[in-house]
Amino acid sequence: MLGIKRITGAADLAAEGELGSWVSDAAREKFMAAYERAFALWPQPGEQFDVETATTATRVHAYRPHPDGPPVALLSMFNSAGLYPHVAALAEVGPVYGIDLPGDPNPSIARALMTSPEACAAWLDELLGKLSDRPAHLVGFSYGGWLAMNQAIRVPGRVASITLLDPAGLTKLDARFWWWLWITGLATLTPMPLRRRLARLLDSPGMAVPELMTLMWAGTRGYRAQPKFPAILSDDELSAIGVPTLLVTGARSALLTPAEARARGSLMPHAEVAVVPGSHGGFNRMNELNDRIVAFINGQATDKQAARPAPPSATKR
Numbered sequence: 206m207l208g209i210k211r212i213t214g215a216a217d218l219a220a221e222g223e224l225g226s227w228v229s230d231a232a233r234e235k236f237m238a239a240y241e242r243a244f245a246l247w248p249q250p251g252e253q254f255d256v257e258t259a260t261t262a263t264r265v266h267a268y269r270p271h272p273d274g275p276p277v278a279l280l281s282m283f284n285s286a287g288l289y290p291h292v293a294a295l296a297e298v299g300p301v302y303g304i305d306l307p308g309d310p311n312p313s314i315a316r317a318l319m320t321s322p323e324a325c326a327a328w329l330d331e332l333l334g335k336l337s338d339r340p341a342h343l344v345g346f347s348y349g350g351w352l353a354m355n356q357a358i359r360v361p362g363r364v365a366s367i368t369l370l371d372p373a374g375l376t377k378l379d380a381r382f383w384w385w386l387w388i389t390g391l392a393t394l395t396p397m398p399l400r401r402r403l404a405r406l407l408d409s410p411g412m413a414v415p416e417l418m419t420l421m422w423a424g425t426r427g428y429r430a431q432p433k434f435p436a437i438l439s440d441d442e443l444s445a446i447g448v449p450t451l452l453v454t455g456a457r458s459a460l461l462t463p464a465e466a467r468a469r470g471s472l473m474p475h476a477e478v479a480v481v482p483g484s485h486g487g488f489n490r491m492n493e494l495n496d497r498i499v500a501f502i503n504g505q506a507t508d509k510q511a512a513r514p515a516p517p518s519a520t521k522r
């Protein structure tokens with residue numbers, strides 16, 4: 206990976222035991238300009254605000270046309286700008302919160318390391334409690350999927366369900382993933398006409414969105430991120446996930462093959478596994494995927510209602 210780092214000008218990761226930091230003030234300013242343009246892709250009117258926890262000041266984006274519904278929290282590496290295609294659909298369920306992970310390139314500020322499973326769970330539990338008094342439906346992509354599973358294992362009290370979009374933490378990263386990362390990274394640097402064709406070939410539609418690519422490279426080049434390579438969750442840990450789970454993987458994913466998804470998903474007591482067209486983070490047929498996620502989340506409320514005992518019949522007078 207040193208070759209692509211040299212080609213792209215990516216910043217080094219933070220040294221072990223150190224917090225993430227900006228390469229320079231100019232790098233942060235460049236990133237923040239790209240950040241505002243990227244989040245303009247979210248449905249409007251949107252909100253953004255900081256939530257103080259014991260160890261962080263966490264930037265949160267909110268879109269809540271239906272504020273009285275159950276909360277939906279989006280979790281993704283870096284920030285939730287790239288999950289904008291899901292926001293409007295999920296907002297039909299309830300308020301949607303996009304969470305900027307401390308230690309990654311974004312405005313969140315970490316005052317302590319956010320790398321251990323225990324630290325991640327404690328932070329997210331406190332944050333969810335400050336966003337709503339209702340359990341949240343977590344929707345996590347890649348590393349965000351690991352965060353969602355980790356929360357369901359360690360501190361599930363504020364978790365209503367988890368939707369895992371090609372999650373990390375289920376299988377070891379192998380040569381197939383690193384090759385995909387190398388190829389797609391270089392493809393994002395090509396001129397737009399060629400990049401559009403490569404985006405279709407690689408099942409990576411985000412490559413063709415200029416705002417997202419500008420944001421990605423501003424963060425990659427301008428921020429020394431905390432290294433985040435979560436350990437593979439054990440069979441016992443997956444068996445301990447007691448909340449309803451929807452596990453989605455792309456048929457051409459370089460992170461999680463359909464067979465791996467079915468095998469590991471079978472260990473979760475209440476998991477539904479779906480294989481959809483696309484690659485890692487490049488899901489096609491987005492409307493169908495959003496419909497599936499919304500139906501899954503709505504189904505949890507329906508199941509709870511059905512499980513409640515019927516009220517006693519009223520006595521006629």
